[in-house]
Amino acid sequence: MREPAFWHRPSSLLSQLLAPLGALYGAVSARRLMRKGLRAGVPVICVGNYGLGGVGKTPTVMALAGILRSLGETPVVLSRGYGGRLHGPLQVDAHRHTATEVGDEPLMMARTIPVIVSRQRAAGIAPARALGASVILLDDGFQNPALSKDVSLIVIDADRGLGNKRVFPAGPLRAPLSAQLSRTDALVIVGLGAAADGVAANINARGGLVLRAKLVPDDAPIAALRGRRVYAFAGIGDPARFFRSLRACGIDVAAERAFSDHHPFSQRDITELQEAAARDGLALVTTEKDLARLRNGESLKAFAQAVVPFAVTLAFDDEPALRSFLVERIAQARR
Incomplete structure (x- = not known):
């Protein structure tokens, strides 16, 4: 929404x-x-x-x-798995699950932290403790x-x-x-x-x-986008903050598109982004959370490989x- x-x-x-x-x-x-x-x-x-x-x-x-x-x-993360269809409780596998199944944020976190998704949070206690939490x-x-x-x-x-x-x-x-x-x-x-x-x-x-x-933005995306004009897009709670962060890093944001939080990207969205970026010679950049949703299907995965993920650390x-x-x-x- x-x-x-x-x-x-x-x-x-x-x-x-x-x-x-x-x-x-x-x-x-x-x-x-x-x-x-x-x-x-x-x-x-x-x-x-x-x-x-x-x-x-x-x-x-x-x-x-x-x-x-x-x-x-x-530490083990316990999440409701907002946006995912699986109720759990289950451990998120970053290589097997998709954002459609477990939610984009749990999928993103599971790359570095054990994550249990459980629609009923109390039911997630036992599997979290089984992981040694x-x-x-x-x-x-x-x-x-x-x-x-x-x-x-x-x-x-x-x-x-x-x-x-x-x-x-x-x-x-x-x-x-x-x-x-x-x-x-x-x-x-x-x-x-x-x-x-x-x-x-x-x-x-x-x-x-x-x-x-x-x-704090990671050095890798800044280096990858230095000297390039970019098309930034994001479906997070505050896309404007993401666009401001890019500009604060000296990145030339020539175009931007905001989607609703947890937006499920469609093939039409992808086509429109690709065509607009190609027409003006822009590099595509988005957040790690959005990229997690772009790895849902084979057609989206191919598109995701051409997008620079703008990773940040708190x-x-x-x-x-x-x-x-x-x-x-x-x-x-x-x-």
């Missing part, structure tokens, strides 16, 4: 008209947040967000997995009460913040902000903007950890503070 533009405007008539529905949805969501979840038997670190849309959860999960491994832990990284699911969380780490975009701060469908929030803030242990602000400063101040006042982070400004926080909270969970 593509986020409505009015979600990110201070006020609009449509948002006001939808506010009663948002209040009803928010009341139900707040009540669900109060339920006690199942204990997994190992520490559970949830990486979530307050609203709908992309904020950088997947790069955050991958960065946390690397840090946990360096601390001697064995000493810590379960819960990908999304902050508002889902099925599992008890030992750490809830929220990711927020520094430029977009929380939009109009209204609850769905009047705005992007999945539950009233007050109910979510009270269950937040740590906040990761991705980017350099100031739109999340108010939330950061609230978390600080509650004694939570607030961290800044940035998405880097924390104060990683030592995060490491200390994780060590303390994991030890506390085990006690």
Whole structure:
């Protein structure tokens, strides 16, 4: 789904008209947040967000997995597998499964981290532990009460913040902000903007950890695209951020096309992209998440080989503070 533009405007008539529905949805969501979840038997670190849309959860999960491994832990990711048709529980095989089966984000993560997809999250505990998980990284699911969380780490975009701060469908929030803030242990602000400063101040006042982070592009795609004019396309939560990132790296973005998040690329999409790029002599570039969906079928795979994947890594400004926080909270969970 593509986020409505009015979600990110201070006020609009449509948002006001939808506010009663948002209040009803928010009341139900707040009540669900109060339920006690199942204990997994190992520490559970949830990486979530307050609203709908992309904020950088997947790069955050991958960065946390690397840090946990360096601390001697064995992290396993547990995901609902959004966009995939298989309910699981099952371990994602990056060489055998497709995004249509398990979802694009689990498929992308499974290249470097063990990932269990389970539509019912509680059912994913046993297979995760069978893989030797000493810590379960819960990908999304902050508002889902099925599992008890030992750490809830929220990711927020520094430029977009929380939009109009209204609850769905009047705005992007999945539950009233007050109910979510009270269950937040740590906040990761991705980017350099100031739109999340108010939330950061609230978390600080509650004694939570607030961290800044940035998405750092890999050297390989920058080198591959240097001196070339490109056609950038993306079907993620915030395609505009991807296009800005390319330009910030000095890449000449001559054309761009935004698709909805998790967009299932069709042969028509591929043909249109190929023809437009060939007509103007442009190199095609997209995100790793989009490339995961382009590997679905043989015809798409052939196209994917001609597309440059723009890989990024999340880097924390104060990683030592995060490491200390994780060590303390994991030890506390085990006690």
